[in-house]
Amino acid sequence: MTARGDVATTIVFDGLTKQFGQTHAVHELSATVRPGVVTAFLGPNGAGKTTTLRMLLGLVTPSRGTATFDGRRYDELSHPVRQVGALLEATGFHPSRTAVNHLRTIAVAARLDPRAPGRVLETVGLADAADRKVGGFSLGMRQRLGLAAALLGDPPVLVLDEPANGLDPHGIRWLREFLCGLAQEGRTVLVSSHVLPEVEQTADDVLLLAHGQLVRQTSLSELRAEHAHGADIRTPHAQELDLLLTAAGYPSSVVGPGRLVADAPPSVVGDLAAAHGIAVHRLVESTVGLEDLFLTLTADVSP
């Protein structure tokens, strides 16, 4: 792998839309993916992530809008394999072709160094299986082979659709460190996932997609800060404060004798209690788990 200080590529989605008949698989998606960080493309299954990535890679034609790499569509790139590495699905192999020959079909067509297939197989830990037929590969091995194919042209941009699928915990950890390393080299890394913990420790930026629409584009740290507004309260007047909070528009509930939790910033809870002369014995800010947050955010959009 070579360092890439100077070659930086930005992915831009602009009003990207795909209609299949009456269904909007992806609707007016606009977002920017910057180099040097891992960007997680999150959303539940069927949210439109794969369709979006396939439009980005020129495999599906958008109904409207564009998806570009530094202003150019995938089919306008002068040397796609050297500019963008993509992993799309675990099934894209001829079962009777060996792993190294699968990579050679790409290397020959793209005029890459004939040693490239061996090198990337080494990188993904498949060197020993190079001459085995892909038909006998496990899902995890196929996923690694797909990743090897994406790395073949040593591209500054990586687009990976659910790369952790089929990997064992050890493999997921390896992938995490690997992706961070690629981003640190200055590459643009876009990774889709429907399981948040997979990318929670890797991603810097987040694109949240639900029902084909972009719910949020933000950074993970911002998302955490913004939604850490819950309050855990100890008071002898739990019922009373519960009613006040609910009346003020903050969902809350009594969770035990003298204890309640509220979906409100602690400052609001404290002010409200003071205004009504309610004694508060303890008031702590509680953080919402990212998993819950993810589920809440992606469930909010109506189809």
Add this chain to the structure above:
Amino acid sequence: MTALIRAELFKLRTVQVTAWLLVATLTVVVAGGPRPRARRSSRHRARPAAGSALLAVAVASASAGEIIVMIMGILAMSQELRFGTATSTFLVTPRRGRVVGAKLAALTIAGLVFALVSMVVAVPLSVVLIRAEGGTIIWDGQVADVLVAAVLVMMLYGLLGIAIGALVRNQIAAIAGSLTWVFIIEGALAGLLPDAARWSPAGATGAALQIGTWTGNQDMLTPWWLGLLVLAGWTVLIAVVGTRSALQRDLT
């Protein structure tokens, strides 16, 4: 473009099915070689060819492997969709027309290789068999024409396979459909509408190989190269329609 053609030839070489297809082609050559090709069209019974035509008949019979080359073409296209390698192929070459072009070129070369291997087996085998039955070997212009036509027919059938594979997405449907056409519909057509059957792909193939001269079928197109042109026309027609739909399709 040469890199793409090399990649397509490499793909053919690195799957087992290609070797099996070559074995099947040689089986057809050996099994069908000495016997006349006439069984294909039920209307005209084969009759013993006379004199100089003997070798031409044998060579024409041996080129029946063209159907197998066609299947190789269909597979080269449809296996990409069946196994999902089309994704990686189109990622390498997003301009899909170039992929189809490279496949056509690769199958032209593969068809030539299959044809040459077939002829290398068929010609000596025919000579031996004709001699064994006391026949005379005469190398004349007709033998040369049939040899050239047999090679070109096999190359064209490879292209026809690519064209069919581009048009019909489903591999089973593409193979079953084209075999049904060749073995059932063409036969019926020859019996019911001989005027139309002359212009059909099989009719044109028969004309190119001059099978009319030894089956006694007078409905064949003449001269032999007109048959080749008609066959090439069919290939171009199906390739244009098939490629257009393959280019626009979403790969989901």
